[in-house]
Amino acid sequence: MKEVIGSYNMILVALSTIISVVASYTSFDIKERIAEKAKLEKTWLIIGASALAVGIWSTHYIGMTALRLPVMFSYNWWLTLLSVLPPFAASMLTFYLLSVYKHKKLPILFAGIAIGLGISVMHYLSMKAITIPRHIEYDLFYVSVSTSGAVFFASATLFVFSFLRIHSSILLKTISALLMGAAVTSAHYIGMKGISFFLPSVFKNYVNPFQMDTTILVVGVIIGSGLIFNAIFTKTNMERTTMFSFAYYDSVTEIPNRRLFELKLAEASEQAALKGRELAVIYMDFDRFKWINGTAGHAGAITY
Numbered sequence: 001m002k003e004v005i006g007s008y009n010m011i012l013v014a015l016s017t018i019i020s021v022v023a024s025y026t027s028f029d030i031k032e033r034i035a036e037k038a039k040l041e042k043t044w045l046i047i048g049a050s051a052l053a054v055g056i057w058s059t060h061y062i063g064m065t066a067l068r069l070p071v072m073f074s075y076n077w078w079l080t081l082l083s084v085l086p087p088f089a090a091s092m093l094t095f096y097l098l099s100v101y102k103h104k105k106l107p108i109l110f111a112g113i114a115i116g117l118g119i120s121v122m123h124y125l126s127m128k129a130i131t132i133p134r135h136i137e138y139d140l141f142y143v144s145v146s147t148s149g150a151v152f153f154a155s156a157t158l159f160v161f162s163f164l165r166i167h168s169s170i171l172l173k174t175i176s177a178l179l180m181g182a183a184v185t186s187a188h189y190i191g192m193k194g195i196s197f198f199l200p201s202v203f204k205n206y207v208n209p210f211q212m213d214t215t216i217l218v219v220g221v222i223i224g225s226g227l228i229f230n231a232i233f234t235k236t237n238m239e240r241t242t243m244f245s246f247a248y249y250d251s252v253t254e255i256p257n258r259r260l261f262e263l264k265l266a267e268a269s270e271q272a273a274l275k276g277r278e279l280a281v282i283y284m285d286f287d288r289f290k291w292i293n294g295t296a297g298h299a300g301a302i303t304y
Helices: 010-034 038-066 077-083 087-099 105-128 140-163 167-192 214-248 259-276 289-303
Strands: 002-004 074-076 134-140 195-199 210-211
Touching: 010 038, 010 087, 010 167, 038 087, 038 105, 038 167, 074 077, 074 134, 077 105, 087 105, 087 140, 105 167, 134 140, 140 167, 140 195, 167 195, 214 259
Parallel strands: none
Antiparallel strands: 002 195, 074 210, 134 195
16 A cells, blocks of 8 residues: 545635635525524525535535545445535534524534534545545544534634624625635645545556446536525525515505505506507595504405
């Protein structure tokens, strides 16, 4: 067995870092909306946890793709897919604790420890998924530092997100995302610093039924990252729908208000003018509607 020394493609290293920060920002942005959308709390909890988990997972495998060794990595399908579960479970627990115990220090500390350990377990489980004939030695010092760093930065992130009072919500989420990105990347790259790869003196790649090469893996990572941006799009679209509803519909009766009437009237007038047509408006005035509304209630008034 001989030790092989690798180097890193810095573009891919930067990409892995960016993905971890973007995923973290997305998940915190979604977490911020959970309390505002009680009816969709469970859905947003799963989406937020999935965004963070996929970001952690993608960061690791892009980081592994960035590693240049004189041999091509391949991965076990099942362990590779299984490795996304620890960060997902930790993210679910974290966002649940943040939702239930919003400003209590002990649960938030526990959540930070959970997410830090989830990152570390994912990292070392993913290393186990490598299928090439190799021997890997771990330096316990770097293993300890990478795990401790993940726990520290994750805990710091959650405390900042929960307790720091900043007027700008975007700035708060950006600081939190940078700290969580530091947790993910420090766990990976410090952990990799403590790993030594040993290969047989005469080495040949081999294939087994459960092997997955890096090309397929990169495609999977791209798809996973795409899910993150899809979560951003979905959240933004729903938020715009909610804002439109607040602006143009009565919050109690859920019927169109005067703003929507004026908007539709302006649009209809513009279309009529462009097509050279006349526009007719029917105006209906209900006598004693205020009395009906006060006596029968909003539901009765709508029925009337």
